[in-house]
Amino acid sequence: MIWLTLRQFRVQAAMVFGGLALLGAALAASGPGLSGRYDRGLAACGSRDACSNFSRMFFNDHQVQYGALLGLVILLPAVIGLFWGAPLIARELESGTHRLAWNQSITRTRWLAVKLGVVGLAAMVAAGLAVRAANWWAAPLDEAVADRFPRMAPVAFSAHGIVPIGYAAFAFALGVTMGVLTRRTLTAMAITLVVFVGVQVAMLVWVRAHLLPAERATVPITLENLSQMTLDQGSKVMTVQTDAEPGAWTITNHTVDASGRPAGLPASLMSGPCAPPRMAPGPQDPNADPDGGPSKACFTEIARLGYKQRVTFHPAGHFWPLQWAETGLFAALTLGLSGFCFHWTRRRVS
Amino acid sequence: MSAVLQAEGLGKRYGKRWALADCTLDIPEGRIVGLVGPNGAGKTTLLNLAVGQIRPTAGSIRVLGGVPASGPEQLAKVGYVAQDTPTYSSLSIGDHLKLGARLNPRWDDAFARERIGRLGLGLGHRAGKLSGGQRAQLALTLGIAKRPELLILDEPVAALDPLARREFLQGLMEAVAEHSLSVVLSSHLVSDLERTCDYLIVLVDSRVRVAGDVDELLATHHRLSGPRRDTLPEDQHIVSESHTDRQSTFIVRSDGPILDPAWTVGQVGLEDLVLAYMTATPRRPTLEAIR
Numbered sequence: 001m002i003w004l005t006l007r008q009f010r011v012q013a014a015m016v017f018g019g020l021a022l023l024g025a026a027l028a029a030s031g032p033g034l035s036g037r038y039d040r041g042l043a044a045c046g047s048r049d050a051c052s053n054f055s056r057m058f059f060n061d062h063q064v065q066y067g068a069l070l071g072l073v074i075l076l077p078a079v080i081g082l083f084w085g086a087p088l089i090a091r092e093l094e095s096g097t098h099r100l101a102w103n104q105s106i107t108r109t110r111w112l113a114v115k116l117g118v119v120g121l122a123a124m125v126a127a128g129l130a131v132r133a134a135n136w137w138a139a140p141l142d143e144a145v146a147d148r149f150p151r152m153a154p155v156a157f158s159a160h161g162i163v164p165i166g167y168a169a170f171a172f173a174l175g176v177t178m179g180v181l182t183r184r185t186l187t188a189m190a191i192t193l194v195v196f197v198g199v200q201v202a203m204l205v206w207v208r209a210h211l212l213p214a215e216r217a218t219v220p221i222t223l224e225n226l227s228q229m230t231l232d233q234g235s236k237v238m239t240v241q242t243d244a245e246p247g248a249w250t251i252t253n254h255t256v257d258a259s260g261r262p263a264g265l266p267a268s269l270m271s272g273p274c275a276p277p278r279m280a281p282g283p284q285d286p287n288a289d290p291d292g293g294p295s296k297a298c299f300t301e302i303a304r305l306g307y308k309q310r311v312t313f314h315p316a317g318h319f320w321p322l323q324w325a326e327t328g329l330f331a332a333l334t335l336g337l338s339g340f341c342f343h344w345t346r347r348r349v350s
Numbered sequence: 351m352s353a354v355l356q357a358e359g360l361g362k363r364y365g366k367r368w369a370l371a372d373c374t375l376d377i378p379e380g381r382i383v384g385l386v387g388p389n390g391a392g393k394t395t396l397l398n399l400a401v402g403q404i405r406p407t408a409g410s411i412r413v414l415g416g417v418p419a420s421g422p423e424q425l426a427k428v429g430y431v432a433q434d435t436p437t438y439s440s441l442s443i444g445d446h447l448k449l450g451a452r453l454n455p456r457w458d459d460a461f462a463r464e465r466i467g468r469l470g471l472g473l474g475h476r477a478g479k480l481s482g483g484q485r486a487q488l489a490l491t492l493g494i495a496k497r498p499e500l501l502i503l504d505e506p507v508a509a510l511d512p513l514a515r516r517e518f519l520q521g522l523m524e525a526v527a528e529h530s531l532s533v534v535l536s537s538h539l540v541s542d543l544e545r546t547c548d549y550l551i552v553l554v555d556s557r558v559r560v561a562g563d564v565d566e567l568l569a570t571h572h573r574l575s576g577p578r579r580d581t582l583p584e585d586q587h588i589v590s591e592s593h594t595d596r597q598s599t600f601i602v603r604s605d606g607p608i609l610d611p612a613w614t615v616g617q618v619g620l621e622d623l624v625l626a627y628m629t630a631t632p633r634r635p636t637l638e639a640i641r
Contacts, residue, residue, distance in 0.1 A: 003448070008438070096434060099403065099432035100436045100437060103429070103432070104449070104453035105423075105455055105456075
């Protein structure tokens with residue numbers, strides 16, 4: 001049965017693994033040069049400001065490749081779900097070949113187990129290779145951008161570590177399940193895509209932050225941790241957002257007054273020390289002059305009035321625990337879907 | 351164990367519709383069984399139940415003494431050539447034989463290769479490029495080389511032209527003679543079965559109308575024609591009847607001879623017999639209304 005599974009799977013496998021091999025070759029060729037340039041630049045930059053300037057420039061020079069690579073790692077599980085998972089059973093049901101397979105001397109449970117096992121394993125290996133290669137190549141860029149766009153940040157998180165393996169397994173199982181349910185390859189592919197994207201977004205927006213208890217802190221508002229300051233002249237509202245700490249993923253962000261109650265910043269600041277024209281290009285904007293932003297007096301005045309920022313966040317140290325928790329969650333979903341496939345194939349499909 | 355297939359009150363329901371109802375059968379070993387009935391009568395349902403592709407809603411079925419598809423041993427004993435003779439279109443004939451060899455403990459590779467060779471097919475041919483007849487032959491080869499005790503074929507020749515049809519049935523008969531298989535073969539055409547089968551099951555509207563040895567069926571069915579009459583003696587079971595104002599024609603089943611001199615008694619061919627069962631109308635409704 002393993003032979004038959006591999007025989008049926010070889011074209012699809014060749015497409016994905018062939019693509020990965022090409023990508024791997026390109027990364028292997030350019031990776032050492034990239035990290036060499038980064039190391040030499042850091043060694044030569046001298047002062048702290050110059051080094052952070054160099055890191056910024058270095059990342060800006062490579063951000064297209066970096067973004068494309070992360071995008072590829074995020075896309076791969078969807079591709080696997082669509083092109084490996086959805087057709088796996090649906091194509092057999094569509095062409096009636098399951099009736100040929102199920103009447104060999106092998107139970108359909110074993111037939112499904114081997115198919116799910118072999119192709120599912122291949123899916124996890126493919127995703128694992130892709131994320132490993134991408135993270136290896138992008139390590140200098142990850143480091144260079146860590147203070148602005150840490151790997152804890154929602155999208156980057158999904159393209160680092162081990163979660164892509166969990167996504168791939170889940171997307172594959174989802175594709176197979178939709179195939180078993182709809183019995184139509186194209187329908188299964190469409191539904192798989194929609195559901196997979198939906199689950200990814202839901203994970204990112206609602207679930208991930210709660211997989212581990214987040215940390216809370218009340219931090220002073222300073223030029224260093226300021227990520228955003230908005231002055232609305234019309235409604236006289238001024239809001240600020242700060243980073244919790246370097247490399248952290250900040251989840252909530254409120255200003256509190258001296259007594260610790262949530263409060264808005266007084267409008268008087270806007271016409272006083274925090275007044276434009278030099279308003280608020282935070283470190284989020286890569287092209288900003290690092291010396292820009294509100295004046296020192298603005299922060300001094302905010303501190304004098306007792307305003308601080310209350311943040312909940314996952315510090316950089318939560319990266320691996322969160323990775324394991326999310327991978328575990330997707331592993332559980334994968335097992336659930338697989339169990340459903342077995343049940344449905346045994347009981348309902350004919 | 352002398353029964354190849356035993357069914358007791360077997361039924362399969364899809365939603366509200368019974369695809370097969372109240373089916374009781376006892377098919378002896380070593381027969382070539384023709385399962386005949388119009389499209390949608392429940393032939394495929396019965397065969398799918400026999401190979402364990404689907405499970406019964408009611409009653410029970412045992413094939414070669416076991417529950418269909420209950421395990422690898424049971425699966426090894428029953429060969430199935432499904433409707434439309436599915437094959438993997440992207441796989442070659444050689445791949446199909448390899449598939450058979452790897453998935454069946456009793457696989458007869460020498461036979462399979464020899465048969466494919468005799469059909470003039472190359473092992474490198476992709477199954478997707480074969481004609482309908484060639485594909486059916488490939489599926490049949492897979493079914494026989496598995497060395498089952500019972501081979502079940504669901505409308506294997508329905509999509510074939512007359513020549514391919516004859517070649518297929520000939521190939522089947524040769525294999526049956528060679529390997530002493532029991533066979534169940536379905537068709538909606540009696541002519542396909544007439545030359546091959548020695549046991550017949552007629553299935554109409556999800557119900558078994560008649561089942562039995564072909565010779566016995568032919569011996570016990572008679573065509574009676576004569577002056578108009580509406581009833582017959584108890585021991586003559588009416589299969590079908592037609593009347594004009596003066597004349598009546600019946601096809602009846604009767605174990606004893608027909609002695610009434612008023613009747614002209616004629617033989618019933620297999621085709622007419624099956625047709626009589628297929629078109630048989632229940633006794634009660636007025637014939638005028640139907641005519």
